[in-house]
Amino acid sequence: MKSKSPSWLAALAIALVGGTGMLAAFIYRQPLWEIITQHEARLAFVDWVRSQGLVGILVFLCLQMLQIVLAVLPGEPVELMAGALYGSWGGLAICLLGVLLASGFIYGFVFLLKERFSHHKALAQYGFLQHPQRVRQMLYLLFFLPGTPKDMLLYVGPFLPVSWKEFLVISTLARIPSVLTSTVAGSSLLQGQWWVAVVIFVVMGTAGLLCIRYESRILDWMRCKVQFFSKK
Secondary structure: OOOOOOOHHHHHHHHHHHHHHHHHHHHOHHHHHHHHHOHHHHHHHHHHHHHHOHHHHHHHHHHHHHHHHOOOOOOHHHHHHHHHHHHHHHHHHHHHHHHHHHHHHHHHHHHHOHHHHOOOHHHHHOHHHHOOOOHHHHHHHHHHOOOOOHHHHHHHHHHOOOOHHHHHHHHHHOOHHHHHHHHHHHHHHHOOOHHHHHHHHHHHHHHHHHHHHOHHHHHHHHHHHHHHHHHO
């Protein structure tokens, strides 16, 4: 039977590649924090990235990875900058690449230190994801819905009955609608189309608040669905 987890060598490679980006982000953590939290710093960073070509793209990629790994940091400012820098679709592409790399780093890191994460509180909260036939659908829904703790969910990947490749694909692709709305908003703001950005913020903000407000009900519904199919 084929293993559902990466080999130790593959996990180590994933962790090392992601770790290199994280090390660079740690070294420049102070200016990166200012970029994420201060509007003027973001504008200056956008100008700098444009002037640096490939180096600027790599630095922005590290910023995106840092935001994913440090789950407490908001993702919207980075995604808005991506839209302003590279347009709606170009911003989406670079954000998804950052999500994929950061998710791979987290997966490899947790896999290598699996015993230490075996009592993570998220494992109990999302215990219903252990159903082999429903885990993919439920995972996609959790990463798709706005307002769910997507970055925290990455830490339960190695404990789920799904291959590491499937987990990374699902956790990346399910974010497309959420990321795309942010990059479209960022591109629209740059072009002076404020009304587009306002509509997006209102719609997505409302959806996110509703999902946060009824998070427990959503999780209860998922548990009931899994229990129902388990009995069939």
